[in-house]
Amino acid sequence: MIQSRSLPVEYSHVTSVEGPLLVVRGVDGVGWDEQAVIKLDSGELRHGQVLEVDRDLAVVEMFEGGDGIKPDGVRVAFTGSPIRIPVGEGWMGRVCNGRGDVIDGGPPVMGAEWRNVAGSPINPARRVPPRDPIITGMSAVDGLATLVRGQKLPIFSVGGLPHLELAAQIAAQASVEGSTFRIIFAAMGITNADADLVRDALEERAQRGELALLINLAGDPVVERILVPRLALTIAEHLAFDLGHHVLVVMCDMTSYCEAVREAAAARGEIPGRRGYPGHLYSDLAAVYERCGRLRGRPGSITQLPVLTMPAGDITHPVPDLTGYITEGQLVLSAEMQAQGVYPPFEALSSLSRLMRNGAGPGRTRDDHLPVSAQVFAALARARQARELEEMVGADALSETDQRYLRFASEVNHSMLNQRRDEARSLDDTLDRAWQALAVLPRRELTMLSAQLVDQHLRTEGVVG
């Protein structure tokens, strides 16, 4: 709900409208990055942001685009401040569009305070390293790539895979022990059908007053997508650092977001970089992704779960590549796992939570958590080699050990990673399933687990080592 009230000074000398850009002449005292309100003849209001000021010229980027604007029938006013929104608990349970206007039929959100959506950089010297887990109820994440409070951990997917379902399921069932938890789900450029899916999945949690939903549909203004994560994170920063909640911000689909940034940059005539994306995409993404973490002496945290689709599955595409350089690991989904009927189609060997070693293990999750996950990763890597060998020499020529590794991988995929779309698993259940899979292997292969852990957890009925 960015500001749209009438403002005293209006300018009507618009010299050009090009795509989302509008050039106004004769302005006085208008600052860079200020919010603009554009009033059309019809009474329609549009919103924009000052991209450049040059003497008495202001270049305004309009979130709703320039269609239907007549240069001589439009008035532009400037608010004197950057784009701001109200913040507060009032957002919980609400659904709004990409500009923050509520679309759930209720009254506008009132907030105690209005804040600049661009935020301010967190002082790195005041951060505390993320240390405690979020339990997502998904075995793949909790068991093998634990999400840590204050982390940014993206989901890398490709078109056609159930990443939105996974993100919505995590948003619906994630929890933290002993503290209050809030979720902001920001959807950018998603279809109507997908929006319905998200609404259905999150309805219950929204009704409990723990979740806000921001939706920018595929048919909504493109440039508005640039605003969506900033609105979500501004609300989240207040919930986390002022009110002390642990906040999870899910942002889907970041590829649509980056395309909007590219579109806006192209309209400005910027020199394109790799694949036409502007050279400042890294800084732009960092301005979004770095708005998470924990602060010294404050109880709350912001955790980000951005979702992106890799065009043509290419992990070297600028969107996943730049994201990977900023975020702390990645959860990769693959068509291959999908074809095996595994949900979520989690590609363990390509996935990594860089902060897991700080957020899991003794005192945080379970004592055996880190060695078990290390052992599962090592064994999966070995199983992959065995599978490659099998493709060359045939299953019969594999050694007994290699065959066990193949059975182990299948057990991991189908009994540990695979779960129902409405199933929230406890961490104990997840780790027990990991042990069950490890029991398929000969005991001498479990080199990353201490004898004590193995004795304690391994049920070896019918398995000889």
Place this chain on the structure above:
Amino acid sequence: MIEASAGKVRRVNGPVVEVTGLKGIAAAELLEVGPERLPGEAIMIREGVVTAQVYAYTGGLAPGAEAHGLGRPLSVALGPGLLGGVFDGTMQSLGDAGEMLSVADRLLPRAGRRWDFQPRARAGDDVAGGTVLGVIQETPAIEHRLLVPPGMRGKLTWIADAGAHSSDEPLATIGTDLRIQFSSNWPVRKPRPVAERLPAGQPLVTGQRVLDLLYPIAKGSTACVPGGFGTGKTMLLQQMAKWSDADVIVYVACGERGNEMADVLDEFPRLVDARSGRSLMDRTVIIANTSNMPVMAREASIYTGVTIAEYFRDMGYHSMVIADSTSRWAEALREFASRTGQLPAEEGYPAALSSNLAAFYERAGYARTLAGAEASVTVIGAVSPPGGDMTEPVTAHTTRFVRSLWSLDRDLAYARHYPAVGWTDSFSRDAERLASWHAARGDPLWGARRERVIALLGESDRLRSVAELIGRTALPDRERVVLLAAELIREAVLQQSALSTNDAYCTPPKQAALMDAVLRVYDRCIDLVRAGVPASLIEGVDLSALARAKDLGGPQDTEAAATAADQLLAQLEAIK
């Protein structure tokens, strides 16, 4: 100084601000714009219009706002108080700033600090740039030597007595009017002078086996670490910052993650420097300009970092700058070039990219300081190639200018082989000179052993691709042993766990012991094969004892490796 006339802001486009009416401003001069006095630097002056890059968020800045030239280039204040501190790219202390950074932070008054000063010169002495005037025990690890700033010369007419003095008091007077305080300014883009540059020939021990044994670096040399995301670049650089035997470390987090900084700030104060026995923070200066902080301050940060390193070098220390990542610095250059409409060269980077890179790495060196001491600045720069593309401009140019390249290999990282420094692309141009250094100190075979190991790894890579086609068992016995030996080198020597107390850091004797152990076993295996023992029998021997040896004893331990090798040799004897 003449009060420069005020100018007026004409155009604002993000960090690019154009100002008119600034009389007498020089290129590269510092200026302040707008009511919030945002700091900026004059980059271009064309027909009375000054184009400035501004080191802060310019939201709200409007045409017509006032601007002032400050009459000096972008400079940092150098003096006691740097060690253990955290600063942004323009040297604003982050320790004093609020939770959320704002432009107002830099206008906060700084608390003056008192330092215990011990004079080392006397009134009446003839002094010149580099003369030690006195010392301050800045941290338990480092004695801060207060020098006459470069370029000054004359008779010391007065010097303060020993004791505590505040940072704004004068400490000495040279001639009639040159006053010296704890802190002096130095323009960051200008290298600090030395008496003479000397050839670099002493190893910088990093404690990381793959580097010290295979791709060593000399004190005063340069290295570049290219690696795609997830290859463990930052982890390797942090390991170097923790364990290298440099006296002072300047860690520049240039456009990287905030949480990584939080980790460093959490971990370093608790870690003990192996040599001084003191907290690691006591020898560390951190410049943190994370990716979300103002882009142009990121551009300045690597110069700020290297200037601080030179300052400590001038005191006679071996200092090291670690810049993570220079790609983000180059991107800041590109962003500015794009906004000012400069003609792009490769991939949108300005044409000056390669000369800027060369000039930056050139600030490294082994030198005799103005005070006559031998000291050095070593520069390590990380590069983040987009999409892992090693032909992109920043990586390609940096490779031309550095003396060592530690190329991080995605396949090794994927196999959880850390540090993932690969042996196909990495190089060390210091290796030959360092081999002479080792030879002069009783290890004449150092260079030959290194070359042998690199050759062995290369041969095994070639054999592995053959084995993938025809199967390992189809290889001749000698070649099967080569494969085995290379695996052993990888597991027992090159892989090193940053998380293990015993293994995170490895002293040169332990490094040598591990390598010798592996080579002894390898030589024996070759002998056995020559004597007709089938390779399959040798492959059946459990060699894991040697792979575990690195983790059994502490960083100095040489016993575990020797014992494991003896044990394996006995086992090999038994199969004959």
